Amino acid sequence: MQLWQIEELLADIKTFENPNVFLEQYTTPPHIAAYLVQIAENSFGDLKGKLVADLGCGTGMLCAAIHYFGASSIVGVDLDESALSIAKQNIVKCDLQVDLVQSNISELFFKSAMFDTVVMNPPFGTRRKGIDVVFLETAIEVTYPEGSIYSLHKTCTRNYLHKKMLQWKCEGEVLGKFMFNLSKTFSFHRKESMDIEVDLWRIKKKKR
């Protein structure tokens, strides 16, 4: 599938009605979601036929992108009921192979080492310091030893995350950098829109 084709499909995905500030509910822009799944499948073969989890799935933008790249089974997890109810509508409307679970990512509700691939766009940790790291720790816990994790993080945390990778006995690689344009979603945003630099990470557990 071509990038433009997937972007077109993702244009149908309904996004947040009233984004929650505390949860940092930003929808992954379709072009970034499309790029992410495209590189995960076409460069690394990490989606087709795989069992994939999306932690902090929101309204299901990444779940949809993962589905269009041939994942066999997808589980989207989010804390927020209103986001999940929109995700549910998207799943029904677009006929996606996605299960939804309402849970707190910091409370481990999956058994360890179950998923082939985790794909996520976690909160950046602006409102709740360290939440980005909590998401990564959970992702590492639930990923199969041979599995891969794809995750988006603010570029300014890159050095810090590289150090964390050593602690976690993981290998992390930044596959690309994006400008994440946040339009004025919340009242605390003073400007009409702002750009933040975001890294796409691919993380593997080191062989023991």
Place this chain on the structure above:
Amino acid sequence: MRLLTYNFLQCPKTKTFPLILEPTLVETIETEYNKEFILRMIPRLDWNLVRQVSRQFAFGELPQVAPKEGTQDEETLRLLHKMLLETHIKEGVLKSQDGTCYPIKDGIPNMLITQLKDE
């Protein structure tokens, strides 16, 4: 929620597995059979639980030992596909050994143990 996902869930509070599944509304939705995927999932499943679920949902008796790569037992693999990927729990409850209940509504299990609060 499909039964495959149920097989991955543990109690977030006590970290115990498995949770007891008490469904009140179940739906079957057909999906494409992928033998390779089923074979890859089997080693990650608790085979005793799978056998128990098979009885609970009237899929019949599964072999005592889980099929492995290279198996000729197509019938069991097809049955696992039907059970794990085509059986959806729409309504019901998941119960932990300590009595905690996690409701399933509109196909979505609610695994929250603490309520969200603004800081």
